[in-house]
Amino acid sequence: MEIAALFAFEGEVESVSQLGEGFINDTYIVHTAGSAPTYILQRKNHYVFPDVPRMMENIAAVTSHIKGKVAEPMRQTLTVIPARDGKLYAEVEGNFWAACLYIEGSQCYDRADSLELARQGGAGIGRFQTLLADFTTPLHETIKGFHNIRYRFEQWDAAVAADCGGRVAELAKEIGWIESRREKMLTFWSLVENGIIPTRVTHNDTKISNILFDSQTNEVLCAIDLDTVMSSTSLNDFGDAIRSYTNTGAEDDKDLDRVSMNIDMFRAYAEGYLSERKDTLTQSELEWLAFSGIYITFEQVLRFLMDYIDGDKYYKVAYPDHNLVRTRAQYRLLQSMESQYPQMQRIICDLTFY
Numbered sequence: 001m002e003i004a005a006l007f008a009f010e011g012e013v014e015s016v017s018q019l020g021e022g023f024i025n026d027t028y029i030v031h032t033a034g035s036a037p038t039y040i041l042q043r044k045n046h047y048v049f050p051d052v053p054r055m056m057e058n059i060a061a062v063t064s065h066i067k068g069k070v071a072e073p074m075r076q077t078l079t080v081i082p083a084r085d086g087k088l089y090a091e092v093e094g095n096f097w098a099a100c101l102y103i104e105g106s107q108c109y110d111r112a113d114s115l116e117l118a119r120q121g122g123a124g125i126g127r128f129q130t131l132l133a134d135f136t137t138p139l140h141e142t143i144k145g146f147h148n149i150r151y152r153f154e155q156w157d158a159a160v161a162a163d164c165g166g167r168v169a170e171l172a173k174e175i176g177w178i179e180s181r182r183e184k185m186l187t188f189w190s191l192v193e194n195g196i197i198p199t200r201v202t203h204n205d206t207k208i209s210n211i212l213f214d215s216q217t218n219e220v221l222c223a224i225d226l227d228t229v230m231s232s233t234s235l236n237d238f239g240d241a242i243r244s245y246t247n248t249g250a251e252d253d254k255d256l257d258r259v260s261m262n263i264d265m266f267r268a269y270a271e272g273y274l275s276e277r278k279d280t281l282t283q284s285e286l287e288w289l290a291f292s293g294i295y296i297t298f299e300q301v302l303r304f305l306m307d308y309i310d311g312d313k314y315y316k317v318a319y320p321d322h323n324l325v326r327t328r329a330q331y332r333l334l335q336s337m338e339s340q341y342p343q344m345q346r347i348i349c350d351l352t353f354y
Contacts, residue, residue: 004030004041006083006090007099011036024048025227029102038102039081043095049227052096054140056080056088059226061139062201066131066222075103077222107215108224112208112245115268122272124211124220125203125241129234132201133280139201139231146204146228147236149185149299150193156306165311174324177331178302188288188295192233197284204228206241234285238273239292243300243333245269246293252322253329260336266293267347274351286352290344294337301330 004013011032019029019040026043044052060080067073079101083090090097112118145151156178160168168175191197203210205228212221246266249259270289278286307314308323317323337344 003090003092003097004028004039004099006085006092006097007039007041007081008084009036009039009081009099016041030099038104039099040102041097041099043097044089044227046094046096049142051140051142052089052098053087055142055227056098058139058142058229060088061137062132062135062226062229065135065137066128069131074101075106075221078103078224078226103212103221105215106212106221108210108212109208112265112269115264117208118245118265118268119272120213120218120220121206121208121211121241121245122269122274123276124223124272125206125237126273126276127220128203128223129200129237130276130280135201139229141230143228143230146230147232147240147296147299149189149295149302152299152302152306153182153186156302159306159310163309164313165309167309171305171309174305174327174331178305181298185295185298188291191284191288197233197235197288198282199231200234202230202232202234202237204230204232204236204240206237207244233292234277234281235288235292236296238270238289239294239296241269241273242266242293242337243297247333249329249333251329252326254325256328256332259329259332261293261333261340263340263343263347266340266344270347270351274348278352286348290341290348293344294334294341297330297334297337301327301334304330 001013001016004016009030009032011034013030014033015031016028019027024045028041030039030041032038044055046052049055059078063077063080066077070076080088081099081101082088088098109117112121160175192199203223203226205225210223210225212224213219214221246261246269247259248262249255253259304315304323304327308327312323315323
């Protein structure tokens with residue numbers, strides 16, 4: 001209640017209660033007196049997001065741009081609520097807090113369990129990117145090297161050399177998975193570094209739960225959870241969604257026979273995404289769109305295995321070899337994508353006629 005009072009909310013704050021499970025941030029819903037709006041209050045995880053002030057500058061810049069282009073600016077993007085001192089956040093005892101307007105009459109989904117929902121999710125991210133296609137304000141890099149495979153390989157090489165967990169000797173096969181694809185992944189990333197694949201505004205966390213739907217019509221309202229908004233290639237958003245939407249198993253599935261890429265889900269997501277985005281993508285982006293799913297999934301294989309080598313310092317684990325189980329499950333998904341890559345390319349070609 002005391003922290004909520006630091007923000008420029010309309011009406012008197014009546015109650016604050018926890019919202020959701022809070023895997024990264026701690027999220028609360030704030031109810032105010034009378035007909036005043038409802039708000040969302042978050043304690044940002046400044047270990048994951050080490051520069052919250054700049055993160056909030058990114059969010060405010062992007063949402064302000066979108067508001068100028070949509071019919072319902074208070075429902076079709078987030079509305080950042082500043083603190084009473086004018087800052088976009090409040091700092092209390094070393095913790096950073098931020099607030100936004102709660103969008104009434106909205107809902108979200110934990111997973112895409114139908115082709116239509118996958119199509120809608122693709123349209124939501126496609127629309128988000130299209131609304132920001134003419135955004136020219138420089139964004140802060142609030143998480144160093146996010147989805148930058150050259151940076152990830154630098155971390156990887158250091159982790160393997162240090163072998164903090166004493167596990168490298170037992171991982172010859174798994175390390176081989178990474179090394180056999182190093183050149184291919186760096187070749188792709190060099191296209192981004194050289195500007196052949198352009199840099200744009202990206203969401204960087206495109207799972208279905210970060211799309212808000214109208215609870216009456218079930219139409220997409222907007223993308224939410226904009227903490228990771230930065231500048232990168234649009235393909236990262238597509239690839240991250242494909243990794244999430246199309247997996248027939250769990251991210252840490254011990255039964256690898258359950259894990260594969262559902263090609264129908266791939267097509268559905270691509271249909272939705274390109275229905276909003278294909279006219280604003282370059283030829284090079286379209287040519288590499290299908291590969292982005294492989295790229296992001298490979299990055300996740302590397303990150304899980306790197307954390308296992310490093311002694312499980314980044315990802316929370318439920319048992320000693322949890323990160324190794326995740327590595328093997330993600331690798332099976334990667335293999336499934338690689339085996340279906342020609343079909344993925346044909347689907348993109350059919351949808352774009354290039």
